[in-house]
Amino acid sequence: MWRLLIGELYPEVEFLEPAKEALFWRIEEALGMPVPWELVELLRETNGVWNEYGDAVVWSAERIIEDNLAMRSEPDYRELYAPFDNLMFFGDSDMGPQFAYVHTGYGPGIISWDHETDERRLVVVSLRDYLVRRFTQGSDWFR
Template sequence: MWRELTEQFDGVEPGHPATEQDLLDLELQLGQTLPTPLRELLLECNGVVDEDGTDVVWNAAHIGLNNAEFRTSESLRTLYMPFDALMFFGDNGGGDQFAFVCTPQRPDVFVWDHENDSRTWVVADLEQYLHRALSHAGEDWYR
């Protein structure tokens, strides 16, 4: 389903599938389970890059590294509200990042604005996120 969805858009490059072990390792690293739609997407295409080269959905390794940094960096902790309730999974190429809220877990996608630390609802689920992110040009499609 996810690969077929992403291939509807010109210039989009879905990654090679992640393995089940990749995702189990990621969940262990994060200390939480992946939202089901994200898990399913990663098993079909481990990341999605749009025609401009933006990582609309990161691969499993990037998800792990980025979330670990945001949850443990002392310098980020002094600048921003805590990130523990969020699971970042993609970006806009300009600094803003997209996330699921994992505490409590919900299907909605939010954007974190790196300039003002706001966390704003964007769409109701990952499928809507992909449709909007891949069909609108420019890094601020969600505004």
């Protein structure tokens, strides 16, 4: 399903081997939160998605673990930013913002996070909407 959608949106994409199943449990264990089902399904089809500029539209399962743990443990980040404990970062943009799942009162949503201002803004409510906007509306859709 995800390969088909991404291929239609971005025919130049190169797909990777699927993520190993054990990585999903490592993400949950390392971050203390469940991996959204739609992200699990995408990673089961391809372990990450990149655009033509090399931006990691969706990070690999390994990077999700590494970057989220680094952001949560970096001493400078603790002084500069609000906590990241309720976020699961999974992608970034050539324009600087990073994207993360956050659980809202209505279910999970996807926010953009600006490292310069620490602004966290709900931009879409599903991975499908995120991918459609990333591949069809360019880099400015989240502003």
